[in-house]
Amino acid sequence: xxxxxxxxxxxxxxxxxxxxxxxxxxxxxxxxxxxxxxxxxxxxxxxxxxxxxxxxxxxxxxxxxxxxxxxxxxxxxxxxxxxxxxxxxxxxxxxxxxxxxxxxxxxxxxxxxxxxxxxxxxxxxxxxxxxxxxxxxxxxxxxxxxxxxxxxxxxxxxxxxxxxxxxxxxxxxxxxxxxxxxxxxxxxxxxxxxxxxxxxxxxxxxxxxxxxxxxxxxxxxxxxxxxxxxxxxxxxxxxxxxxxxxxxxxxxxxxxxxxxxxxxxxxxxxxxxxxxxxxxxxxxxxxxxxxxxxxxxxxxxxxxxxxxxxxxxxxxxxxxxxxxxxxxxxxxxxxxxxxxxxxxxxxxxxxxxxxxxxxxxxxxxxxxxxxxxxxxxxxxxxxxxxxxxxx
Amino acid sequence: xxxxxxxxxxxxxxxxxxxxxxxxxxxxxxxxxxxxxxxxxxxxxxxxxxxxxxxxxxxxxxxxxxxxxxxxxxxxxxxxxxx
Ligand SMILES: Cc1cc2nc3c(=O)[nH]c(=O)nc-3n(C[C@H](O)[C@H](O)[C@H](O)COP(=O)(O)OP(=O)(O)OC[C@H]3O[C@@H](n4cnc5c(N)ncnc54)[C@H](O)[C@@H]3O)c2cc1C
Numbered sequence: 381x382x383x384x385x386x387x388x389x390x391x392x393x394x395x396x397x398x399x400x401x402x403x404x405x406x407x408x409x410x411x412x413x414x415x416x417x418x419x420x421x422x423x424x425x426x427x428x429x430x431x432x433x434x435x436x437x438x439x440x441x442x443x444x445x446x447x448x449x450x451x452x453x454x455x456x457x458x459x460x461x462x463x464x465x466x467x468x469x470x471x472x473x474x475x476x477x478x479x480x481x482x483x484x485x486x487x488x489x490x491x492x493x494x495x496x497x498x499x500x501x502x503x504x505x506x507x508x509x510x511x512x513x514x515x516x517x518x519x520x521x522x523x524x525x526x527x528x529x530x531x532x533x534x535x536x537x538x539x540x541x542x543x544x545x546x547x548x549x550x551x552x553x554x555x556x557x558x559x560x561x562x563x564x565x566x567x568x569x570x571x572x573x574x575x576x577x578x579x580x581x582x583x584x585x586x587x588x589x590x591x592x593x594x595x596x597x598x599x600x601x602x603x604x605x606x607x608x609x610x611x612x613x614x615x616x617x618x619x620x621x622x623x624x625x626x627x628x629x630x631x632x633x634x635x636x637x638x639x640x641x642x643x644x645x646x647x648x649x650x651x652x653x654x655x656x657x658x659x660x661x662x663x664x665x666x667x668x669x670x671x672x673x674x675x676x677x678x679x680x681x682x683x684x685x686x687x688x689x690x691x692x693x694x695x696x697x698x699x700x701x702x703x704x705x706x707x708x709x710x711x712x713x714x715x716x717x718x719x720x721x722x723x724x725x726x727x728x729x730x731x732x733x734x735x736x737x738x739x740x741x742x743x744x745x746x747x748x749x750x751x752x753x754x755x756x757x758x759x760x761x762x763x764x765x766x767x768x769x770x771x
Numbered sequence: 772x773x774x775x776x777x778x779x780x781x782x783x784x785x786x787x788x789x790x791x792x793x794x795x796x797x798x799x800x801x802x803x804x805x806x807x808x809x810x811x812x813x814x815x816x817x818x819x820x821x822x823x824x825x826x827x828x829x830x831x832x833x834x835x836x837x838x839x840x841x842x843x844x845x846x847x848x849x850x851x852x853x854x
Contacts, residue, residue: 644825651820654785654813 435498460633465589
């Protein structure tokens with residue numbers, strides 16, 4: 381388990397764009413090594429800490445920078461282009477931060493805790509997936525059990541990204557032993573009040589740096605660490621929309637990197653056959669058109685989410701939920717398609733794990749997008765929604 | 772060979788100029804000397820190949836390729852930045 385954070389937020393006075401570029405440089409430098417060793421991108425996440433990026437999504441009243449969803453998405457894309465795993469860590473972390481900070485429900489102790497994310501640059505992880513339940517995030521079997529003024533929570537979590545590195549883990553569970561599977565709450569667990577017994581490793585096709593190991597999680601936390609608001613509302617108004625927008629942004633960044641590599645490859649081919657247009661150029665036109673559609677999709681849903689963000693009814697409304705579900709499904713398909721097209725353009729140079737035209741690492745990373753909360757599940761949920769949707 | 776000499780050689784091969792590049796001054800307008808925009812793409816690629824550089828988007832303008840001097844100074848700028 382990670383040692384308690386010692387870095388006290390040294391205020392980095394540089395403009396946001398410079399800080400992000402600095403983190404992206406570091407992420408790019410270690411991306412190959414992180415992937416090869418399937419290890420957490422510690423250098424890049426440390427750089428997020430020292431540049432204050434881990435608290436940036438919090439409102440200024442809580443010590444953050446009050447970044448908009450569009451700003452967070454733009455950062456997620458830049459980091460994702462440099463190192464997919466680093467981008468995903470950033471995206472997952474901030475979806476958890478907002479799930480807490482937007483649902484404090486007047487609790488002073490949760491507000492203090494949220495403030496610490498900025499002042500101590502805490503890293504947040506998520507444990508929604510549960511053994512036996514799989515990716516049905518709106519269903520839990522584990523439950524919150526009262527022990528004096530504390531609550532006990534034991535969860536068999538097959539996948540917690542960077543669980544061993546996190547300072548706080550947000551865990552879904554049934555409200556109590558008698559609650560229905562969908563009557564869930566979200567519990568904020570400090571690393572100090574929690575044991576994570578490893579149950580599975582993370583030797584995967586891609587996104588290897590997310591270090592998404594399996595754990596038996598056992599937490600004993602103060603009762604006020606249970607967010608009072610129902611998880612149903614947190615999920616609909618924050619967790620799901622922010623996850624889908626920021627994940628899609630990371631995948632967009634990965635796609636931009638793939639297109640850039642393809643472009644460089646085609647241009648180098650053109651230099652070798654001056655006077656004729658190399659065959660890859662025609663494919664590159666189609667790829668760029670696909671990237672443009674992807675950009676428009678992400679920009680549109682980010683703006684729509686931003687405009688509805690504080691309107692609880694609209695956020696929970698079926699029309700919006702259908703769109704935000706479709707964003708995840710479509711964006712995950714697009715990044716995989718872009719990866720396939722980039723491989724077709726770069727050929728054996730792209731297929732190689734080494735060399736300047738390799739697209740292999742991002743190609744593998746791109747395959748994870750459809751699986752992290754399986755598209756089949758999301759489509760099944762959306763299908764249920766449209767049955768009750770009116771016009 | 773200086774950058775200017777190499778640029779002249781590239782222009783002779785790919786520039787579709789009406790006169791040899793050696794007969795042009797460094798400031799003569801290459802488009803006026805017959806270089807089409809299609810030919811300028813080939814000049815760009817050949818210059819990249821000759822110097823092992825890549826022009827960034829912001830340099831891919833008509834003015835970068837309008838004279839021997841403008842091409843040479845863009846090349847020198849990129850070589851310096853890479854050094
Ligand atoms: C890179 C990465 C990081 C992750 N990080 C985390 C994390 O930090 N925290 C966390 O909690 N989880 C995390 N997950 C887990 C993820 O969120 C999913 O919940 C998990 O991958 C689902 O596992 P599954 O595919 O085995 O299960 P399921 O979702 O159960 O899917 C299994 C199969 O069943 C089918 N299926 C199941 N239900 C339906 C349905 N209703 N309709 C149609 N088909 C269905 C699917 O097609 C699929 O083939 C991560 C996953 C990845 C890939």
